[in-house]
Amino acid sequence: MSLWEKFAPKENNKALLICSSTHHLLLAERLLSDHGIQSKVVPVPQGIVTHCTSGIEFASAKEAEVKELLEEHEIAHEGIYRL
Numbered sequence: 353m354s355l356w357e358k359f360a361p362k363e364n365n366k367a368l369l370i371c372s373s374t375h376h377l378l379l380a381e382r383l384l385s386d387h388g389i390q391s392k393v394v395p396v397p398q399g400i401v402t403h404c405t406s407g408i409e410f411a412s413a414k415e416a417e418v419k420e421l422l423e424e425h426e427i428a429h430e431g432i433y434r435l
Contacts, residue, residue, distance in 0.1 A: 372428035
């Protein structure tokens, strides 16, 4: 468990996808949009250690669907964090 997951507030129903590169971030953004999943690119909050400075915020209820799409389309990502 990361420090972010341990100490982040749990009230929000948002999740943050961190991709392995900007290229994968843009692919993931298009993929989610094409599948009707509302999302937006946001800066990565302090507390999440990553080399990427942007992530994709989406409804945490869609997490399983997002994971499935990423795997199906072989989009590399570092993780999904609850906000």
